Amino acid sequence: MSEGTLLLRAPGPSLLNSEAPAPATRGRGFSFGMFWEVVRTGLLELWAHKVRSILTLTLLMLGVFALVVMTSVLDGVMDKIGTGFAGMSWDGTVRIAPKTPETGEDRKRFAMSPGLRYEDLGRVTLANPKVLAFLPRAQKSVTVRVLGDTERIYVIGVSSDYAQMMNRPIGIGRGLTEDDQRRRSTVAVVGATLGTKLFGGADPVGRDLVVEGVPFRIVGVQAPGQIFNDENYYDANGILIPLQTYMDRMDPAHKLSQVTVKLRHSRDMGEVSAMLLGRVRQAHHGIEDIEVVDLDAEAAKSYQNFLEQMHGWQVVLMSLAGTVLLVGGVGVLSVMLISFSDRRFEIGLRKAMGASDHEIFIQFLLEAVVLAAIGALLGTLSGALLCQALSSSFPYGLVVNPVGLLTAWIVALTLAVVFGLYPALRAMRLSPMEAMR
Numbered sequence: 001m002s003e004g005t006l007l008l009r010a011p012g013p014s015l016l017n018s019e020a021p022a023p024a025t026r027g028r029g030f031s032f033g034m035f036w037e038v039v040r041t042g043l044l045e046l047w048a049h050k051v052r053s054i055l056t057l058t059l060l061m062l063g064v065f066a067l068v069v070m071t072s073v074l075d076g077v078m079d080k081i082g083t084g085f086a087g088m089s090w091d092g093t094v095r096i097a098p099k100t101p102e103t104g105e106d107r108k109r110f111a112m113s114p115g116l117r118y119e120d121l122g123r124v125t126l127a128n129p130k131v132l133a134f135l136p137r138a139q140k141s142v143t144v145r146v147l148g149d150t151e152r153i154y155v156i157g158v159s160s161d162y163a164q165m166m167n168r169p170i171g172i173g174r175g176l177t178e179d180d181q182r183r184r185s186t187v188a189v190v191g192a193t194l195g196t197k198l199f200g201g202a203d204p205v206g207r208d209l210v211v212e213g214v215p216f217r218i219v220g221v222q223a224p225g226q227i228f229n230d231e232n233y234y235d236a237n238g239i240l241i242p243l244q245t246y247m248d249r250m251d252p253a254h255k256l257s258q259v260t261v262k263l264r265h266s267r268d269m270g271e272v273s274a275m276l277l278g279r280v281r282q283a284h285h286g287i288e289d290i291e292v293v294d295l296d297a298e299a300a301k302s303y304q305n306f307l308e309q310m311h312g313w314q315v316v317l318m319s320l321a322g323t324v325l326l327v328g329g330v331g332v333l334s335v336m337l338i339s340f341s342d343r344r345f346e347i348g349l350r351k352a353m354g355a356s357d358h359e360i361f362i363q364f365l366l367e368a369v370v371l372a373a374i375g376a377l378l379g380t381l382s383g384a385l386l387c388q389a390l391s392s393s394f395p396y397g398l399v400v401n402p403v404g405l406l407t408a409w410i411v412a413l414t415l416a417v418v419f420g421l422y423p424a425l426r427a428m429r430l431s432p433m434e435a436m437r
Helices: 002-009 026-048 050-087 104-110 118-124 178-183 192-199 230-236 243-249 266-283 295-342 344-352 357-393 402-429
Strands: 093-098 131-146 149-158 170-173 187-190 208-211 214-222 238-242 258-263 290-294
Touching: 050 295, 050 357, 050 402, 093 266, 093 295, 118 131, 118 266, 131 192, 131 208, 131 243, 149 192, 149 230, 149 243, 178 243, 187 192, 192 214, 192 230, 214 238, 230 238, 238 243, 258 266, 266 290, 290 295, 295 344, 295 357, 295 402, 344 357, 357 402
Parallel strands: 149 238, 187 214
Antiparallel strands: 093 258, 093 290, 131 149, 131 258, 170 214, 187 238, 208 214
16 A cells, blocks of 8 residues: 555656546546647657657658659659650551561562652552541751751651641741642751750741751741650651652652551551552552551550559569568667667556556557657658659649558558557556566
């Protein structure tokens, strides 16, 4: 009895200042009071052991930060890649291009054909109800001199509807017109990348660019876009001129690099491809020296490969983030074990004053959760700030993925509960007499 009296009178930590509530009201008053006391005690523990706490919080923060940023950036990359594939405009599209000879026999046979030429367009581009547009293209690489510097550029001859059909919007000025084609005008639309290189960001519209002795008046600049294939790259680093002008001024041989064919419906791909192959074979005296490529299928295959690569990266990054969080959970275990050792007298005194084993267990478990929640909050804030900083690099911005954020918090708090169980059980099973010796 005397020992019990001494325990009731003994001064204790600040969390013992209030008397125990009456049995009738203890449940609700205890839960709210203990929650605040747990938060306050957790903060005091962090402040009392700064180095240890910083290390633990850093691991938890990095784990949550990695999950938040990883899921958000992967979403942004998916949007960016999806926009890039859409920018290729390969849906419902086939391409006629010269075939590369694979054997000596092929080389001999192809030599008897003039190849894909401008003169073939009269036969190849005959109207067909299943075809939306024929887009011939010819190009060559040349060196130009501007403002005292030389630059290697691509000169590309295209039809007036090329920009619209292949999703090449004009950023400044205007595009090529049917009148430019008919008059064989020496006008050009400059690619976005080339315009920046040649004129240092100044407006090039209205200036002249001399290509192989021919001055071209710049009438427009393409809008910047993502580069996902060779054509995108050539267009961004070259000039587009009317196809008829190209044939007259740039290439006396009238060679075409390809003819892109836009279909009204993708289901007609096989029929139209066979029709095009037959037309070119007739123009080339029965020699099949061209190939018809289904660009829609090529794009689908490339996109599937991209998705498989992204899945691999997801597994790797999730594993790294999970490992960091796991190490952070071990840090929580270490902190709570040290806290248990430092507060043995307090635990014994609380039990002597009437605190149940269940209350001690809940207090220690909640302290571990509070510790994890602080680390998760810091990781969330830092991840959100990084996403905001990177937002301008993605076509639709970069917002925090709610699924990734929720997953990060659930994992962090679950690890806190799991690794906080052992210290909480030890505190719960500690007898008052043993703790206060």
